[in-house]
Amino acid sequence: MLKKIFTTDIQIKVGSVILAVLLWFFVVTDIEYFFDLDIPLRIDGLSEDKAFNNEIPELITARFRGKGHTLLWANMTMPLSETGLVLDLTKTKNTQVYYLNQYYTEHPDKFIMPRDYKLDLLHIVEPESIWVSVERMAHKELNVNVQADIEPALGYMLVGDITVEPSKVMVHGPVSLLNDLTSITVPPFQVSGVDADVSVSLPISLEPTQLYTLDTTAITLSADIQSIGAVEFINIPIRLENVPRNVEVSVIPQFIGLEAEGGLDRLLELEPEDFIVSFDYRANWNQNEQLYVPEAVLPVGVKRVNRFIPDKIEIVQK
Numbered sequence: 001m002l003k004k005i006f007t008t009d010i011q012i013k014v015g016s017v018i019l020a021v022l023l024w025f026f027v028v029t030d031i032e033y034f035f036d037l038d039i040p041l042r043i044d045g046l047s048e049d050k051a052f053n054n055e056i057p058e059l060i061t062a063r064f065r066g067k068g069h070t071l072l073w074a075n076m077t078m079p080l081s082e083t084g085l086v087l088d089l090t091k092t093k094n095t096q097v098y099y100l101n102q103y104y105t106e107h108p109d110k111f112i113m114p115r116d117y118k119l120d121l122l123h124i125v126e127p128e129s130i131w132v133s134v135e136r137m138a139h140k141e142l143n144v145n146v147q148a149d150i151e152p153a154l155g156y157m158l159v160g161d162i163t164v165e166p167s168k169v170m171v172h173g174p175v176s177l178l179n180d181l182t183s184i185t186v187p188p189f190q191v192s193g194v195d196a197d198v199s200v201s202l203p204i205s206l207e208p209t210q211l212y213t214l215d216t217t218a219i220t221l222s223a224d225i226q227s228i229g230a231v232e233f234i235n236i237p238i239r240l241e242n243v244p245r246n247v248e249v250s251v252i253p254q255f256i257g258l259e260a261e262g263g264l265d266r267l268l269e270l271e272p273e274d275f276i277v278s279f280d281y282r283a284n285w286n287q288n289e290q291l292y293v294p295e296a297v298l299p300v301g302v303k304r305v306n307r308f309i310p311d312k313i314e315i316v317q318k
Contacts, residue, residue: 032065032066032067033065033066033067033071034063034064034065034122035063035064035066035071036061036062036063036064036125037061037062037064038059038060038061038062039059039060039061039062039083039084039085040058040059040083040084040085041056041057041058041059041060041084041085041087041130042084042085042086042087042112043056043086043087043089044086044087044088044089044090045088045089045090045091045092046089046092046134048137049136049137050134050135050136050137051134051135051136051137051138051172051173051174051175051211052132052133052134052174052210052211053133053134053135053174053176053177053211054131054132054133054211055208055210055211056087056130056132056210057127057130058210060085060100060124060125060126060127061124061125061126062085062121062122062123062124062125063121063122063123063124063125064119064120064121064122065119065120065122066117066118066119066120067118070117070118070119071119073117081113081114082112082114083112083113083114083117084111084112085100085104085110085111085112085124086110086111086112087103087110087130087132088107088110089132089134092132092134094133094134094135095131095132095133095134096131096132097129097130097131097132098129098130098131098132099128099129100124100127100128100129100130101123101124101128104121104123104124134174135174135175135176136174136175137172137173137174137175138172138173138174138175138178138179139170139171139172139178140170140171140178140179140181141168141169141170141171142168142169142170142171142181142182142183142184143167143168143182143183143184144164144166144167144168144169144183144184144186144204144219145183145184145185145186146162146164146186146189146202146219146221147185147186147188147189148162148188148189148190148221148223149188149189149190149191150162150189150190150191150192150194150198150223150225151191151192151193151194152193152194152195152225153193153194153195155195155227155228156194156195156225156226156227156228157225157226157228157262157263157303158223158224158225159224159225159226159262159263159265159266159300159301160224160300160301162221162222162223163221163222163223164219164220164221164222165219165220165222166216166219169184169204169214169215169216169219170214170215171184171206171212171213171214171215172212172213172214172215173206173211173212173213174211177211178212181206184204184205184206184214186202186204186219187202189202189221194223194225195225195227196225197222197223197224197225198221198222198223198225199220199221199222199223200220200221201218201219201220201221202218202219202220202221203217203218204216204217204218204219205217224263226262226263226264226265226266226301227263227264228261228262228263228264228303229261229262229263229264229267230259230260230261230267230306231259231260231264231267231268231270232257232258232259232260232309233257233258233259233260233270233271233272233275234255234257234272234309235255235257235272236255236256236257236258236272236273236275236277237254237255237277238251238253238254238255238256238277238278238279238294238313239276239277239278239279240278240279240281241278241279241280241281241282242280242281242282242283243281243282244281244282247281247317248317248318249281249315249316249317249318250315250316250318251279251313251314251315251316252313252314252316253310253313256277256294256308256309256310256313257308257309258275258277258296258305258306258307258308258309259305259306259307259309260275260298260302260304260305260306261302261303261304261305261306262298262301262302262303262304263301263302263303266300266301266302267301267302270299270301270302274299275296275297275298275299276296276297277294277295277296277308278294278295278296278297279292279294279295279313279315280295281315285315285317287317290314290315290316291312291313291314292312292313292314292315293308293311293312293313294308294313296308
């Protein structure tokens with residue numbers, strides 16, 4: 001019998017439940033309520049040559065009166081509307097306190113809300129007042145500091161320096177705060193096991209973000225990662241350095257070869273004249289020795305010299 005009650009006329013029973021819920025919803029949402037909503041505080045009238053030197057809240061809490069269905073509609077659509085209290089700073093001096101309820105009473109036209117909301121703004125709950133401090137707008141170019149740790153994978157290496165573009169950023173903000181700044185520090189960037197070039201966009205900002213405007217909000221960090229290889233270079237002239245004027249010295253051979261290890265793409269771009277091989281007479285000459293390993297100044301992208309060809313040079317003092 002009980003089973004029959006629940007299994008017969010199902011459509012009628014479901015329809016009755018839906019109708020009852022809709023009736024309940026209509027009655028409940030037609031009741032007048034008092035409720036608090038967060039609304040934007042919009043700034044207007046600030047001169048272009050002025051800047052805040054204190055933070056202004058972006059939202060304020062206001063108490064409204066209205067029916068339940070209006071409340072539901074406002075909650076869903078208010079963030080997409082132009083609703084807000086406009087704080088007019090046209091006549092603001094360097095420092096001023098705005099008491100928001102007094103401000104709204106004196107300037108009811110500064111509260112903007114779509115007419116279809118049919119809500120009454122009763123008063124501002126919080127904050128009760130807002131302190132506004134403005135001063136001259138300054139403009140300054142700051143260096144960008146990046147703490148980057150890029151670890152190449154086994155068999156790869158970083159060629160050259162990690163680059164940041166742009167390396168300087170123009171910042172606009174209150175003169176008293178901007179004068180003390182010299183750089184913008186980007187949060188640390190770390191990656192390991194890298195086997196390809198790195199190019200990543202990193203956001204940049206200055207805290208508090210409300211007080212500063214940056215011409216760009218991101219920098220590009222780049223690193224040239226190449227596989228490690230070895231290439232031989234020949235016919236590199238040997239330089240004799242710091243030889244006294246009254247001493248006659250010769251080097252055998254006059255030209256040398258070497259096997260350089262480094263980024264393979266970089267090595268294939270180099271010529272023998274990109275290497276400097278030398279012997280510092282003053283620092284290394286010993287009358288008891290004739291054969292020496294020369295020194296090499298390596299171009300960017302070369303990790304080391306694996307060997308010289310021949311492996312030693314002869315210094316002859318006449």
